């Protein structure tokens with residue numbers, strides 16, 4: 401596995417011309433190919449660079465200072481992104497305030513996700529008015545938690561596993577058939593962890609949601625800034641409150657089997673500029689720097705469920 405294979409660098413040689421034409425030198429793949437659920441770290445460098453703003457479709461892509469003369473951003477592809485071409489549009493501003501526009505082309509490709517079929521107690525499938533109301537409340541609270549991301553990057557590389565277990569083969573994206581009916585794809589990865597395991601913050605962030613929900617059970621959502629959120633579901637006990645600032649490795653909760661589950665595990669999810677991505681991508685693709693990329697660990701597949 402090429403650890404930094406998906407890092408893109410846009411290099412700007414010398415001062416940018418006043419009207420964005422001519423002298424800037426750009427080095428990057430012509431089209432960046434990514435599968436559904438993957439992420440890539442985009443780095444833009446240039447001696448004269450003062451700010452970078454990014455946009456992909458209707459989503460803002462937040463850039464953060466990276467090194468002495470550069471900026472970086474994480475770009476993710478939603479689990480259900482339509483295969484095809486997409487553009488990351490960059491507005492680069494230099495020190496005297498003139499700007500130029502750049503584009504990075506992406507090709508989103510369909511991933512062959514696993515198919516799973518399982519049954520849950522019929523109670524979970526009977527949508528009484530009370531249950532429907534609870535699901536509506538759940539959706540609303542999650543939408544509210546995602547609505548106003550902290551713009552500054554709070555996280556620092558690397559990301560850490562929320563539970564110590566060497567789990568799991570990524571179950572992210574599985575197309576699920578529950579009680580015989582096809583459902584939405586699995587938007588996280590299930591990490592096997594016995595009831596009562598300490599669940600750690602994968603990185604620094606702000607706690608934006610703590611609650612008990614029909615599907616997700618006991619849930620904690622962290623805002624890591626720059627459009628990145630991580631989620632921890634099926635928890636049995638909370639150790640943090642909404643609004644708290646947490647550090648990487650802080651205990652958020654204890655794992656459990658609450659919500660719609662077939663057994664104790666931690667459901668770990670990640671959301672980047674509203675794209676539901678595989679959280680294991682944070683462990684494998686976000687480097688501390690090119691010098692110590694050896695620290696980026698590869699993922700070992702083990703079975704789960």
Ligand SMILES: [Zn+2]
Nearest residue numbers: 588589590667
């Ligand atoms: Zn799950």
